[in-house]
Amino acid sequence: MKVAIIGATGQTGSVIVQALLESTAPTFEVIALTRPSSLQKPTVLELQRKGVKIVSADLGGPQSALTETLVGVDVVISAIYGGSVMDEIPLINASKTAGVKRYLPCFFATVAAPKGALCLRDMKEDVLNHIKNIYLPFTVVDVGWWYQVNLPKLPSGRIDYAAMETADGIAGDGNVPFALTDVRDIGSYVARIITDSRTLNQMVLAYNEVLSQNQIYDLLERLSGEKLERKYVPAEAIEASIAEIEATSPSPDSMEFVTLAQYQYWYSCCVRGDNTPEYAAYLGYLTTMELYPDFEWRGFKSYVQEVLDGNGKRVYEHLKDLPAASTDKKASAMDTAV
C-alpha cells in the first residue's frame, strides 16, 4: 500500500511515518510530500535514510503536477499545521483527480463540535465539507489530547525537562473527563485505520484513556510523592480570555491565534466536555476502543512513571530554536494541532 504524507517531519506526521515504516503486515511504501525549499533539510534527509521516498510537492503550484505525483497512491495523509488546513484544498482536488482511495485530512486533535467550539476545528470542517462536496473517499482521525501536553510540572522541578502543560491551571472544578492518547501511539492507530474498510468515509476517535484534570493531578501526586498547587480557573475567566482575543480577529499565522486555540482547547475539553467518547459517538465517530479491542496502548500511569524515571521526552523539540519568549506558548498551544 502506497501512502503519501504531507507534514512528515512534524510531531504527528513523524510518528505516523515511523509506524508505517515499522509495520510488517501489511507493509507500506511511504512517500513524504515535501515543499521544494525543504528537500535538503536534515530532518528530510533523515527520513530518506530511513526508507521514505522524498517527493517535491508545492501545494501552491500547478494542480497537474500534484495530480501526477499522486497517481498510483492509495492513501494520502495530511499532517500540516492546523492553522494552514485550507492550503490542503489543492491536494484534495489532486487526490480526487488522481483516484486516491482514501484521504485523511489534517484533524488529529480533540473531539469538538464541528462549528463554534474551536477556531482550528471550524477550519477543518470547511476542509471536510470540500472533501464531501467532491465525493472523495476519506477518513477523519481525531486522537484526543496528548499525554505529553497534559503533565503539570512538579514543585521540585524534576520533570521540567519533559512536562508541558497545555493549560495554565485547572479549568472549572477540574472534574470534567476527556480522552487522552500517548502521542507515540498515534502512528500505530493510523496504520490500522487506513487498512480497515470499516473506517472508510467515517470519523474515528483514537484514544487510550479518559481522565479529568484532577485525576491527572492526583496520579502525579501519588506517583511523585510531591504536593501540587491546584490553581482553579473559573469557566467565566476562560470565556473572557477567549472573547478578548476573538474580538481582535487574529490571523491563523499569528501568535494571538495560537493563544486563542490554546484557550479554546482548554475550554472545550475541560469545561464543555467535548473531548469524550460519548460526545464522539453522538457526532458519529467510531472509536478505536470498539474497533481494535486488542490494541496495546500505553497507559497514562506508565507514561507518568516514565517521565518521573527521567525517560520522558518533551514534544515539539523542533520548536526549541524559536525565540525563547514565544516557544512555550507556541509549543503548548500547538499541542495536538500539528
Add this chain to the structure above:
Amino acid sequence: MKVAIIGATGQTGSVIVQALLESTAPTFEVIALTRPSSLQKPTVLELQRKGVKIVSADLGGPQSALTETLVGVDVVISAIYGGSVMDEIPLINASKTAGVKRYLPCFFATVAAPKGALCLRDMKEDVLNHIKNIYLPFTVVDVGWWYQVNLPKLPSGRIDYAAMETADGIAGDGNVPFALTDVRDIGSYVARIITDSRTLNQMVLAYNEVLSQNQIYDLLERLSGEKLERKYVPAEAIEASIAEIEATSPSPDSMEFVTLAQYQYWYSCCVRGDNTPEYAAYLGYLTTMELYPDFEWRGFKSYVQEVLDGNGKRVYEHLKDLPAASTDKKASAMDTAV
C-alpha cells in the same frame, strides 16, 4: 409519545401530522406549534378538529415561553419553509433546555453535499451544526425528490391538473439517477423513524425508488401512449443560470432565491448526482430501504397511473391564492423544501 411540530399545515408537515394521527401502535399525541397570528386560520382549526392540540408559539418571542411549551415533549419536528430555517435556532435552544429527547430539524429534501451544492442545504447545515454544538439529540430526515414535482406535462394536457415539473426540461443527458419518494409516504416514514432508537443522532434517507429523468419520460410515454418532447439542457447552461442569480446574492425570502434553489436542485440531482442512496451512504446516512425492508411504499408507476386516471392531486394547492405570475415558479421550486 408526545410530538410537537412546527409547520404542521405545510405540505410536508401536514402529511407527517396525518400519519402520526393515523398510527395506532404506537399512538402519538400531536401538538402543532402555531404562530399567534395563525391560531384562527381555517387550516389550523381543521387540525384541531382532527385531534391535534394547537399551541401558540412565537419563535421570535421570549425563549422561556418556548421552553415551557416544550416541557414533557418527546420529539420536536420542524417542517418550516427551507429559507427560514435559521428561525429554528430559538426552538432548538428551548428544546435543549426543556429536555426534548429528539429534534428533527427542517431537512426533508434531497441528499446533497453539506456545503456548496444547494443554498437551502447550506443553511440547514448551519442549523445542524448548532444542534451538535449544544449536544441536542437529533435525527435528520431527507426524503429525496417528490414524485409529485417530477412529472412532465403531456401534449394532450390531460395531466396538467396534477403535473408540476420541478425543472424546465432534462438536465445534461438525462441519465443521472436520483432518489424519489411519494410525498404521501413521508409521514409514515417519519412515524417509524422517530420511534426507532437506531436513527437517534443519525441522518436518514427515506426514499421509494431511484430513477433518471429519461426513465421518468419513458415510463410516462409508455403508460400514456403519448410522445413527449425532450428538451435537453446542457449542464453548462444550468451552471450559467445559477451563477447569474448567485451574483445578485438574493435574500432567502425573495423570488430570485426560490428560482436559484430550483436550478440548484435540478443541477444537484440531475448533473452532480448527489441525490442517490450511494452518495447518502458516503455522507453517513442510514436509508429506510435497509431500516424498514417491510415498508409498503407507493410505486412511481402506480403514481403515474393514478394521475393518468384522473385521481392525482397537485401539491402546494395552498399556494394557489398567490398572484398567478409567481405561483408556478414558487410552487415548483419550493418542492421538497416545505
